[in-house]
Amino acid sequence: MPDDVNLATYNADALTEDLSDAAPAASGTAPQAVPAEVPRVETQQDLSAEIKALGDAYARALKDGAPKETQPRLDFAPYRSSILRHPTKSLHHADPETIELHSPAFGHQDVHALESDLTIQHNGEPQGERIIVAGRVLDGDGRPVAGQLVEIWQANSSGRYIHKRDQHPAPLDPNFTGVGRCITGPDGSYRFTTIKPGAYPWKNHLNAWRPAHIHFSLFGTEFTQRIITQMYFPGDQLFPLDPIYQSIVDQDARDRLVATYDHDLTQPEWALGYNWDIVLTGSKRTWTENEALGAEGDDHE
């Protein structure tokens, strides 16, 4: 898999750190050394106060009968990079048509079985705590999403991404790239073997840290079900501080991104197990019997 990383593509992009325009570049400079004319560095307290105000307002709205929110707010100012990147007009309701009611087909031509093990992509063992992350992909009606593509990417055990623009001074691991893929089974199941990622510092504000997370990219049986999200680990102390996690203002909704430690998944003297099921939006299409049985999306050539 690491040999397959397209370095031309990867090095051609201009990705920058999550960096608010207002925040100075982190360089190890102590805050007191910042010249006086530079705007005051935003602290975690500043951000936490903003997050709390938005959370309190949501709690009041709920009390007044507003519906529960189930998705992140596109407009969530504590994540500074979202300020100029969210639509200000309401999303326009549309009934999905034709192509949108189907999804690209992925199969074993696309993904090799070994791509689901992120610990065997190099000659040596990666550093860190080996884990198994497994679960099922379901649609909103509880039907398994069979034969579909799941892609993941993550930081290594010290919280460093292999991406060239990640300047976090934590070690890269020559035995860990942090990219995996799999095709879901007939029951919608997926399973990855990987290393528990470390927390990751970013520059949204001073002393900003992302809770440990794994990025997940999923396809359903309809393109309208496409989702990219992040899976978190239970009990992370950084949850209340993180503007990205808190952009989902509803606690029940936030909880849906947190995996469960599962001792039945844990393998003796080998790896700790985490279970995480993913629910896509409901199907809009009338299903054929074969599809309902999970035949769709499999290699059928």
Next chain:
Amino acid sequence: MTMSKLTATPGQTVGPFYGYALPYEKDRELLAPGSPGSIRLQGTVFDGAGHPIPDAILEIWQPDADGNIVRRTGSLVRDGYTFTGFGRSAVGNTGVYTFTTVNPGPTEPGAAAFISVAVFARGLMNRLFTRVYLPEDQEALAKDPLLSSLDPERRKTLIARRDADGGLTWDIRLQGDGETVFLDFEGTGTEGASQ
């Protein structure tokens, strides 16, 4: 529409570091560039200040030139011959994405032909869906259910421009003047942009 019984898992931003994970070889080449029938679909992704966004990634999903919805695997490992209908393009430094594809055919006689698009970016909390329509068939565009439900100004944001060389140009504006129309397929209002 089926009544959902389970609540969907929330989305999260794609973040800044997808560049070593999501792109793949020939990801933006649904057809080999220069092959018969191939066209360029290209554009720039802009933020609310009118600046190009250098860290967005787009996906397209479309019928073939005859309007057939293709059910073929091989989007991730292209064999060079099979049209799968799916492509992915990260933007470059200047916010420009590029696909090589075919003009989609109408999926039903007389329907307006369009490509389905998903947009992801650092700073964008959840993916956005939209459509890009071919500009030619005015009659079909006029009676398209989505387009006819939009103000003329907003409607324009979903229709590509045909270039002299046969390519399509279509820009995406996440916010502000000429903000692209983004779609809510759920009709629940829970994915509203501004609260």
